[in-house]
Amino acid sequence: MNTNELIYIISDSVCETAETMVKAVASQFNRGEVRIQHISYVEDIKDLKNIITASKETNSIIAYTIVVPFLKQYLDHKAREEGVIAVDLMNPLMEAFIQKFNKVPKGEPKLMRKLDDxxxxxxxxxxxxxxxxxxxxxxxxxxxxxxxxxxxxxxxxxxxxxxxxxxxxxxxxxxxxxxxxxxxxxxxxxxxxxxxxxxxxxxxxxxxxxxxxxxxxxxxxxxxxxxxxxxxxxxxxxxxxxxxxxxxxxxxxxxxxxxxxxxxxxxxxxxxxxxxx
CATH class of the missing domain: 3.40.50 (Rossmann fold)
Known part of the structure; x- marks a missing residue:
């Protein structure tokens, strides 16, 4: 990771969860300080398209916590198409919950914030x-x-x-x-x-x-x-x-x-x- 690289953190809510995880992983590579660009409350495809373009130009990683299905699908597809690494930080645990409880997630953003409120x-x-x-x-x-x-x-x-x-x-x-x-x-x-x-x-x-x-x-x-x-x-x-x-x-x-x-x-x-x- 050189000084010109960024990690884009994207969320359809706040970016707190993703930032904590990114910093924890970065610390395992002696990267206690990483350059992070937050993009919170993403609501449409246009926002994602701009982020993917910027990430490709800067050779950056995208880490995201997006639960709205159509936004997640677009991000995964477009990132692969552009050769950008995009990591879904919630999906492995989400899939485990689906298997364990045999239920479909709500796919609604900001639920944690509602609980906090x-x-x-x-x-x-x-x-x-x-x-x-x-x-x-x-x-x-x-x-x-x-x-x-x-x-x-x-x-x-x-x-x-x-x-x-x-x-x-x-x-x-x-x-x-x-x-x-x-x-x-x-x-x-x-x-x-x-x-x-x-x-x-x-x-x-x-x-x-x-x-x-x-x-x-x-x-x-x-x-x-x-x-x-x-x-x-x-x-x-x-x-x-x-x-x-x-x-x-x-x-x-x-x-x-x-x-x-x-x-x-x-x-x-x-x-x-x-x-x-």
Whole structure:
């Protein structure tokens, strides 16, 4: 390899995978530094034709990760015709997958990037849920996809985290009779807010267990049945004022409640789309 030679790396997505492989191979020939020309997001034959011409003129190798069938076929055929070395870096493993799983690949570019975007969206949602847990930073209500409201121990936090792992930004607000709710609750769409309620006896048991876990006596006001009735009445009245959907979580798993919330959310999104289409 002389100083005038290049390695063209072509992809119908980004070139990160191909570049890593090319550098790994080059290192086996004491070529830790190689001249690389990236051509990312190739979408048509014209781009490939120009690259093959340039590669022939510079006596270069083409290394590629192209999954769109007609682009790959053209590149393989034209490179052979022009006497250019073109190496498909994905094909051997792709063929192994086809044999092993007896399935045809999708042939769609940028799927890894889509996965990465989904991952970062979920991370961002989890960070949002942590920041806006238990009434922290009420202004965040305006930016949430879902706002959960309810008295203490109605599964607001675990439900927020479960939904966040699915990519939804969730804020949750505890409802306490002595503390006025944030004004933002009355400014957002009522269908983005979800009220969580529970039967008094179920809540009493949960709170007593919580006090026991903390090493406190079960006769504290927190688990007092009269106080619990007062809190639940206040919460339900507030939810009716807001006009939000209400879910009784007494005998529901987190997953079941989350599915109900997402079904409500999708129904609302569908209504908005249909209304304005």
């Amino acid at each position: 989904d991952y970062f969206r979920r991370v961002e949602a989890i960070e949002f849920a942590v920041k806006h847990d238990d009434g922290q930073d009420p202004k965040g209500i305006k930016f949430a996809d879902i706002v959960l409201i309810g008295v203490s121990r109605t599964s607001k936090t675990p439900l927020s985290m479960y939904l966040a792992r699915k990519g939804y930004k969730v804020a949750n607000i505890p409802l306490v009779p002595e503390i006025a709710p944030p004004d933002y609750l009355f400014e957002i769409s009522k269908n983005k807010c979800v009220g969580l309620v529970i039967t008094p006896d179920k809540l009493t048991g949960i709170r007593r267990e919580r006090l026991k876990h903390l090493g406190l006596t079960s006769d504290a006001n927190y688990a007092n049945l009269k106080r619990i009735f007062q809190e639940l009445e206040y919460a339900e009245n507030l939810m009716k004022r807001i006009g939000c959907p209400i879910i009784n979580v007494s005998n529901k798993a987190i997953e079941e409640t989350a599915d109900l919330i997402l079904a409500m959310l999708k129904k609302e999104e569908s209504y908005i789309i249909n209304k304005f289409v």
